[in-house]
Amino acid sequence: MDTINIVVLGAGVSGHTAAMFCKRYLGERVNVTVISPEAQYNWIPSNIWVGVNRMEAKDVLLTLAPVYDKQNISFIQAKATELYPEGKNGSIRGVVAYEDTGNNEGRKSEIEYDFLVNATGPKLNFQATPGLGPDGFSLSVCTASHATEAANHLAKVIDEMKQGHIRTLAVGMGHGTCTCEGAAFEYVFNVDTELRRAGVRDKAELIYITNEAELGDFGVDGIQLDVSGFITPSKLMADSLFDEKKIKTILGAHVERVEEGKVFYTDLEGKKSSIDFDFAMLLPPFKGHRLTTYNKSGEEITDKVFTPNDFMRVDADYTVKPYEDWKAKDWPRHYQNPLYKNVFAVGIAFAPPHQISKPRMNPDGVLIAPAPPRTGMPSAVMGKVVAENIAQQIKTGILGNKTASMSDLGAACIASMGTGFKMGSAVSITMCPIVPNYEKYPETGRDTKNTFGEIGMAGHWVKKILHYMFIYKAKAKPFWWIIPE
């Protein structure tokens, strides 16, 4: 019998984890191949520090090929483009078509798989908002190079403020349906810290513009936190932080377009306004990476495998229902495609059943609703769990039954508020589960014993240590698997 082929699409947090654990659990029984368009892995959470000139791009990137060589994993620098889950040209194995993005740029090839893990992460959908993004008039920190560009612009406006000019800096979400509010939150506080460090805070108007209806929503419908024994809504914590740092906030906003030095937005009441800016870092909404999919007759079936926003369908309940009827069991447990049982999607690539925060529409019918975040910890856990289940199937013939539902999983989030030996600080939040489960925890949807928050320097140092630990793990250094996801 041919060796079993496991193909992993994407070498980010979830794909890299899935590939490394598949090889660790199964060794020579399997060929593991990772297909990913970039030669380097990016530890994305630390892009925030690149974006304020406190780290360089090289500190958050690592070259994948030597890591995969060491692990006996094949690496193809390419982007997947098409999927043939029922095989192609007589092959009974699934097939992925891909296009080289490395030395043979543009060359098209195919690979057969027995198991496929789709971990292609987000497509940064700057096009959703005219003028948004580095090709338009605003900046981003989503990739290391975007963050470097943001850092250079920030340094320039700081210089101008040092010369006595007043400057307006806008940070936040570039569309009403963005996710990753936590990242924008971190960036605005890091910018605040840098302005203070440079002695120019009094020359800056710092504005946070977000699609959240209230601060502290974070796309998870807010969190009731145990703070030193007191149950405190994340809204209260966030309100007080923004207030203390004198950061102006614009809530429930949908950015309609960005022009040179001006961002136009509408809000939940339907009011239209604009901000004149000298510096704007606005995150894009995310889509998935749609792979054109064909059945064995050659008919296109992409819509059966991917949702309209291009995420891959898995074992979630996609029935459309109102917020009041959402249940914990809507969320996927195994990340298995319902049509093709040897195909899985993890991390940002899987299609969530619905938002977590209450979706809202303004009087003009504009949806202003944070999309569900899939942060690093759950993304990596999903990658590991899928690897364990595939390994079990290969060893015993029965798919493993490990689960990683976001309505069971907890997540630890440390939101940096500034870096540096003396000025480092962070908001550390642990929530369990990520998706509120009101059947299990009727009062707050979460286990209050395991949902807590703290602000201070300790969180900053933990975040800094985690940066080095996760890079160590991604490099597959000795005992990498001991480091938790």
Ligand SMILES: Cc1cc2nc3c(=O)[nH]c(=O)nc-3n(C[C@H](O)[C@H](O)[C@H](O)COP(=O)(O)OP(=O)(O)OC[C@H]3O[C@@H](n4cnc5c(N)ncnc54)[C@H](O)[C@@H]3O)c2cc1C
């Ligand atoms: C600025 C920022 C800060 C963040 N900070 C934090 C934080 O502090 N804590 C936290 O927990 N989370 C944070 N996150 C979220 C975290 O980065 C994500 O949870 C995580 O990266 C998701 O992992 P993933 O594997 O799904 O996607 P990614 O890590 O984005 O990986 C996707 C991979 O797929 C590849 N790919 C894309 N297209 C294709 C294709 N067609 N074929 C093959 N491969 C493809 C990509 O090149 C990439 O290698 C942050 C996100 C951002 C944007």
